[in-house]
Amino acid sequence: xxxxxxVAVVLVFGWLxxxxxxxxKKTADVAVVEDRSVEAGIxxxxxxxxxxxxxxxxxxxxxxxxxxxxxxxxxxxxxxxDSSEVTEQDxxxxxxxxxxxxxxxxxxxxxxxxxxxxxxxxxxxxxxEKRAQSVRRMMEFQGVxxxxxxxxxxxxxxxxxxxxxxxxxxxxxxxxxxxxxx
Amino acid sequence: xxxxxxxxxxxxxxxxxxxQAALTIEITQGVExxxxxxxxxxxxxSNRNPPPQDVAGIIAADLARSGRFAPVPEQNLIAQPVxxxxxRFQDWRTLGVENLVIGKVETVADNEYRIxxxxxxxxxxxxxxxxxxxxxxxxxRYVAHRISDIIYEKLTGEPGAxxxxxxxxxxxxxxxxxxxxxxxxxxDGYNPKTLLTSPQPLMSPSWSPDGRQLAYxxxxxxxxxxxxxxxxxxxxxxxxxxxxxxxxAPSWSPDGRxxxxxxxxxxxxxxxxxxxxxKKLKRLTTGAAIDTEPVWSPDGESIVFTSDRGGSPQLxxxxxxxxxxxxxxxxxxxxxxxxFSADGKSLALVHGQGGRYQIAVLDLDSGLLRVLTDGRLDExxxxxPNGSMIIYATxxxxxxxxAAVSSDGRFRQQFSLSEGNVREPVWSPLVDRK
Numbered sequence: 001x002x003x004x005x006x007v008a009v010v011l012v013f014g015w016l017x018x019x020x021x022x023x024x025k026k027t028a029d030v031a032v033v034e035d036r037s038v039e040a041g042i043x044x045x046x047x048x049x050x051x052x053x054x055x056x057x058x059x060x061x062x063x064x065x066x067x068x069x070x071x072x073x074x075x076x077x078x079x080x081x082d083s084s085e086v087t088e089q090d091x092x093x094x095x096x097x098x099x100x101x102x103x104x105x106x107x108x109x110x111x112x113x114x115x116x117x118x119x120x121x122x123x124x125x126x127x128x129e130k131r132a133q134s135v136r137r138m139m140e141f142q143g144v145x146x147x148x149x150x151x152x153x154x155x156x157x158x159x160x161x162x163x164x165x166x167x168x169x170x171x172x173x174x175x176x177x178x179x180x181x182x
Numbered sequence: 183x184x185x186x187x188x189x190x191x192x193x194x195x196x197x198x199x200x201x202q203a204a205l206t207i208e209i210t211q212g213v214e215x216x217x218x219x220x221x222x223x224x225x226x227x228s229n230r231n232p233p234p235q236d237v238a239g240i241i242a243a244d245l246a247r248s249g250r251f252a253p254v255p256e257q258n259l260i261a262q263p264v265x266x267x268x269x270r271f272q273d274w275r276t277l278g279v280e281n282l283v284i285g286k287v288e289t290v291a292d293n294e295y296r297i298x299x300x301x302x303x304x305x306x307x308x309x310x311x312x313x314x315x316x317x318x319x320x321x322x323r324y325v326a327h328r329i330s331d332i333i334y335e336k337l338t339g340e341p342g343a344x345x346x347x348x349x350x351x352x353x354x355x356x357x358x359x360x361x362x363x364x365x366x367x368x369x370d371g372y373n374p375k376t377l378l379t380s381p382q383p384l385m386s387p388s389w390s391p392d393g394r395q396l397a398y399x400x401x402x403x404x405x406x407x408x409x410x411x412x413x414x415x416x417x418x419x420x421x422x423x424x425x426x427x428x429x430x431a432p433s434w435s436p437d438g439r440x441x442x443x444x445x446x447x448x449x450x451x452x453x454x455x456x457x458x459x460x461k462k463l464k465r466l467t468t469g470a471a472i473d474t475e476p477v478w479s480p481d482g483e484s485i486v487f488t489s490d491r492g493g494s495p496q497l498x499x500x501x502x503x504x505x506x507x508x509x510x511x512x513x514x515x516x517x518x519x520x521x522f523s524a525d526g527k528s529l530a531l532v533h534g535q536g537g538r539y540q541i542a543v544l545d546l547d548s549g550l551l552r553v554l555t556d557g558r559l560d561e562x563x564x565x566x567p568n569g570s571m572i573i574y575a576t577x578x579x580x581x582x583x584x585a586a587v588s589s590d591g592r593f594r595q596q597f598s599l600s601e602g603n604v605r606e607p608v609w610s611p612l613v614d615r616k
Contacts, residue, residue, distance in 0.1 A: 082490075082494070082495075110405050112405075117559065118534070118539055118559065119495065119516055119518060119519075119532060119534060119539055119561070120475060120488065120495075120519035120532050121385060121386065121519075121561065121562065121606065122385075122386060122430050122474050122488075122519070123472065123474055123475060123488050123490075123518045125385075125428055125430050125431075125444075125451075126428065126430075126444065126472035126473075126474045127472065129427060129472075130450075130451070133446075133449070133450075150405065150426065151427060152401075152405050152406060152427070153407075153427075153428060153446075154383060154401065157383035157385065158383065162580075164558070164559065164577060164580075180405075
């Protein structure tokens with residue numbers, strides 16, 4: 001039942017509190033991962049409960065993944081320079097992905113972090129990883145199993161847009177959600 | 183009387199079939215006060231088949247590329263002596279030349295040559311040094327670079343770094359498909375050979391201290407990074423680590439027994455020391471920040487790394503076995519990607535300020551930072567093993583190229599490739615100097 005508590009905590013304090021404090025991240029991670037391994041059996045139910053609580057995503061189904069009109073069609077989260085914080089605006093649709101993943105434990109997603117070309121390549125790998133982990137952590141709080149997610153950082157090695165200005169850089173500072181198993 | 187016969191052991195035995203488009207070098211910023219020197223074309227008249235390389239031309243180009251010498255253009259040479267007895271020193275003095283290099287290339291067997299050269303002091307009218315060196319035809323460029331090393335050391339008092347290599351990564355799009363290559367070339371950009379080709383990114387090459395192996399990061403396993411070590415001569419490669427998350431930034435310890443790496447297996451990008459004999463890991467950093475890009479000091483005592491624990495990426499130094507880290511960069515909002523000079527006294531780094539990323543040198547004793555380049559997106563600095571130059575990656579228009587700057591910032595040159603983006607250059611250590 002600790003899992004339900006975790007959901008309740010998230011709902012009370014909002015996504016922001018759950019995701020922005022870097023100091024508390026690690027302890028929160030560990031606790032949630034442990035809880036889930038015990039209570040994986042009730043995931044579908046809690047997923048549904050959450051969906052209605054979050055609002056608007058209760059009608060999402062696995063078919064929504066291929067529906068261009070669904071909020072799940074958005075798979076890229078963009079970030080500010082040297083930041084790994086998911087913006088308020090993007091939290092909405094990350095939640096939609098969390099709902100569908102939590103309700104379908106067989107679904108797996110690869111969370112791929114990227115950065116723009118500025119600065120050093122390995123630091124950008126670190127930054128991409130932090131971005132991917134921000135998204136992963138949000139999803140974990142919303143009941144997605146650790147085993148459903150992998151993270152990888154490509155740093156600046158796989159640009160979405162070529163170019164040496166902010167219009168290209170802003171498109172490259174991103175996390176891509178890639179569903180690997182339906 | 184000073185002619186010494188030496189045998190070159192451990193000369194790189196390059197396999198055929200590696201020749202590709204060479205990097206071409208263009209000197210983009212000259213320097214005043216370079217020493218005038220004349221390198222006379224070596225005599226090849228005795229050969230039935232002329233040697234395949236212009237040895238004197240390679241030496242003159244090496245010396246010019248160092249920024250320390252100003253070789254007299256071949257068309258301005260007043261004479262072409264081969265032996266010391268043929269040199270009229272007063273004529274060269276009139277020309278303002280301080281040193282003269284003369285020599286010859288003779289055939290000793292099929293595809294085997296003997297190169298004899300002399301370095302002469304024009305003012306005093308005498309020989310400074312002279313060697314006779316054997317070379318197979320495939321080794322002529324290497325032997326020419328060794329001669330450049332000898333001349334450089336005799337005249338500057340510092341070891342030369344011409345008979346060295348650079349490793350780098352090329353990315354290119356072929357028929358709409360990305361292709362990544364790990365390449366190796368001579369320090370003058372010649373003899374490039376591809377060590378590895380992959381459709382997925384290759385990153386962060388790092389030389390073993392003996393110059394025989396390269397560690398690098400490859401994403402060839404789907405959706406996962408791994409650190410590999412590859413023997414340069416045999417091409418044999420071995421996966422070293424591939425945990426979930428980051429496997430990056432490999433850096434060899436000076437004794438070659440350990441490697442510092444960045445892993446995120448414990449949830450956050452942290453630095454670990456990896457003992458290569460049994461792959462035992464020791465975690466060196468903690469905390470929620472990004473800690474990465476470790477480099478060992480040449481004495482093996484400490485590790486410098488990049489961390490954003492203070493809010494922006496800066497360089498920190500900690501004991502090699504882990505422990506309290508001290509911040510060492512304070513100017514600018516971005517300092518990362520450090521490389522130690524061989525004497526351990528300074529660091530080359532990427533310095534970001536005002537939206538520009540440039541190469542700078544930090545003097546560790548005084549803490550003074552000196553910006554050496556004026557690019558917008560300069561990165562990946564790597565010291566020449568003698569500390570004279572720093573090679574780095576920069577952008578020109580739409581493609582990535584390599585450039586080098588003298589460590590005092592006065593002299594600059596650019597390495598261009600006909601196609602593709604070149605980046606992440608790393609200069610090899612000084613190896614076997616028998």
